[in-house]
Amino acid sequence: MSELTRHSAARLAEMLAAKDVSSVEVTQAHLDRIAEVDGNVNAFLHVNTEEALAVAADVDKARAAGEELPVLAGVPIAIKDLIVTVGQPTTAGSRILEGWMSPYDATVIKKIRAAKMPMLGKTNLDEFAMGSSTEHSAYGPTRNPWDLGRIPGGSGGGSAAAVAAFEAPLALGTDTGGSIRQPASVTGSVGVKPTYGGVSRYGAIAMASSLDQIGPVSRTVLDSALLHEVIGGHDPHDSTSLTDPVGSLAEAARTGDVRGLRIGVVRELQGEGYDAGVQARFDESLELLRGAGAEIVEVSCPNFRYALGAYYLIMPSEASSNLAKFDGVRYGQRVLPADGPMTIERVMGATRAAGFGDEVKRRIILGTYALSAGYYDAYYGSAQKVRTLVQRDFDAAFAKADVLISPTAPTTAFKLGEKLDDPLAMYLNDVATIPANLAGVPGISVPGGLADGLPVGIQFLAPAREDARLYRAGHVLESLLEEKWGGPLLAQAPDLAAAETMSGAN
């Protein structure tokens, strides 16, 4: 593999700015890497070769002409295929949108274009972002670069695997209950869920509107901060978009100091249910941070035990409504009933039966149930109250601590197929990430080391609008650990090019 693909986005940006390398060279190196390894990893659903190279060539031309360019100009990026793009298909990992081309760009895509970042293609995901393993993609599972027999997390397994496999330095993800952070955790990469409203949702195909956030996926904390600055900020097309300025997140990442920072350990997000290896790496990280001058405090969030239940009521409820539009009338696939009268009702029923996979159907039915007459108060209404309680827990915790810390996920990457037939076991992967979505607070997952040769993620959470604290704390932990490891965690990942070609993966 070209050494160019090993560099961080920040380093590539420096090299591009110094004209040590061209954007076409960088972009081509990543396209080559995709060609080399993606047959095994299956991180990409679409590779955008022509447009990516054209944008790269434009950047090189502009740079040669002495134009002032955005920081990440010429640095390529992969896009989770839940985000709509003009010129590239958008499937949401679903058969129902197979072949669909959006006539409009998501706001974040407009920002990526304005930042002159070549888009390498669209990455794989659990269908409509519903899952924790990317096994629910209609286009085959993505595989974990650390072990091709294991899951890369989900729903954004494609984006996480793409950066972990050096197919892209950066990617966009979406996080509804952990879909950026949990894949980062199990692939040894970095992922950030910004404060709800910090990044526009316009053009991200909605799963659960009140929980969804777009965020950065990368290999370093600084890279996520740089990308966050590109995609963040107010958007008049999103009514829930915050008007706050994005702030200097990269600067926060470069602070390099946690002295006096109060880091709260959430009592409920460790111990029982968490693998011993995960707990061990977590405890080590705490010690490192303490050694670096952080003040470690214990906080309790007793209502977090209801968070998973509340999430699995609110998310499917909103999803059941958000996904109603996929009916074979205006776009996407239309499937006709096999027999009987050809009415639009039956065509919708047949289209949705054939177009949606089992997990999507499960959540739609669950959400329909939770919202239906006679159950609303008991389920949706109660869940919205739990949301208030979870927020109160966060408020209390943040009164004692500047950031909170926990393992990102209770386990390392499990084997493909291991939890596919046990939805409940699959849902438990999100237990540590979900509270942040319910409360709208930001979170980051940074690599915390290996357990039995598989990555463990450490999660920081900050109060709403205090995303900068994540980058400060995250970068310090990253530096401390890399010092200990003698380099980035991903340097320890197996050489994918040497891996046997996986056949019949799909």
Add this chain to the structure above:
Amino acid sequence: MSEINREAVAHLARLAHIEMTDAELDRMAGELDVIVDSIKSVQEAAGDDVPATSHPIPLTNVFREDVVGETLTNEQALSGAPDSADGRFKVPAILDEE
């Protein structure tokens, strides 16, 4: 146990416009029953005095001024349509009324 049985799922599938075979209904009823059982503890979490939260970050009065913006062309609008005619989306007959 929750009330999710096969008939309930069949009703929900009709509401959600998803055709399901008998086998699917049975399987889904079993799965949902387990899921609902495990999450219904939310009902005991909060008392009547706890308000509901719909939006994680509370905002109010986010408006757009009444100024015409960009529209799609007819061609763009119909570009993804499974079927169309006369500049409009074409759908099979609707029989559930009149």
Add this chain to the structure above:
Amino acid sequence: MTAVTDEILSFDEAMEKYDPVLGFEVHVELNTKTKMFSAAPNVFGDEPNTAVSPVDLGLPGVLPVVNKAAVEYSIMIGLALNCKIAESCFFARKNYFYPDTPKNFQTSQYEDPICYDGYLDIELEDGEVFRVEIERAHMEEDAGKLTHMGGATGRIQGAEYSLVDYNRAGVPLVEIVTKPIVGAGSRAPELARAYVAAIREIVKNLGVSDARMERGNVRCDANVSLMPKGTTEFGIRSETKNVNSLRSVERAVRFEIQRHAAVLDAGQKVTQETRHWHEDTRSTTSGRPKSDADDYRYFPEPDLVPVVTTPEWIEELRGRLPEPPAERRKRLKAAWGYSDAEFRDVVNAGVMDAIEDTIAAGASAAVARKWWMGEISRRAKEAEVDPVDVGVSPELIVELDKLVQAGKINDKLARQVLDGVLAGEGTPEEVIEKRGLAVVSDDGPLLEAIDAALAAQPDVAEKIRGGKVQAAGAIVGGVMKATRGQADAGRVRELIFERLGVQG
């Protein structure tokens, strides 16, 4: 399904046995420049699927943003209906699948509408006033338009396929819902019509809707149920849709009362269902019964944030309200001194505004009425247009009236001057000049004509001399005839009395 002809009872008999209970849901399309939740234009009659943004097609990934003007128009409607305005309210999703609904849910309001608890006093033709209580007025969005193809009549039934145009999808709507209206008795159909007419007039007067029923700007669903006389428990109601003219509203309510009465008389139960009104047969047919498919699974719209109103904002909007139509009519009638009948004729002829403008331009109330209800209405009838479309401006009327007052022309000549002006011959002065229409004002030729007329009718001359001054009309007529109308009738009268030595 063939329409079953329902049994109906005579209206009088129905009224002897039952008391009707009415309820209305009136949908008003707002005339904002853009849609409720997108910046696509709110227009009528464009090429299909061109007045659409990604939001209106419900494309994957889109999000709604509330149109501020639509909120303000909704509050103005609420204020005009004497409603309370919610301090805080939110939107909700109403979930149901239908191909004209791009997201397969309608963004509406459910638990807390922006306007609630209002009333409207409805005056019937004879002056009797009914107070209709308004339950709520809430904001929502319109659906697209379905055209059914291949069937015999463009109806759903028998259609082979349907075509969908989403230009109308997302047009802002305010749905005004009444509380049950009890006590109208046999006047229920009349009240129904008057209520919808009043809503239409109010929203038009507010300038928040084009209020054209034939275009669907104002649409009415009418709920009807009956209670046996002497009881107070509401019966089972039907909801009649598609009543899209004032006449239809009145007829549909009357029909449903008669139909319900027949069902109850036969000892049966009324079915709770949707009915469709057919103007051609003047009857309703059964639509879809209420079923468990009507579980709309409302929940707060997570893509929108609450609307919070402040007293300052509401007062600012109240300040924008024009005078309510009913109050304005009362005020104008008193100011102009018209009789009940005169005023009703003016309103029915649609010239109240024109008369107000004409008076504002300088005419007296009597002169303004004389012109608008006389000459201009006559011309309008001939040309089969509305009086206001005849092309006579208030200023022209005032100018003609001044010429009459000055004795330069008389009423008959004024009509000829008007002909000339409307034919483009110039200003009234120019027309008088060109056509030679000025009143003969030199007494010489007039005296000659008076003498001739007196000589021709000596018996009349004798009567006038004997003090019967009203007989002078015949002589005046003769003189006017002889001068081909170019005499000032008032002056002729004076000269006659002068000639005969009597006091006029």
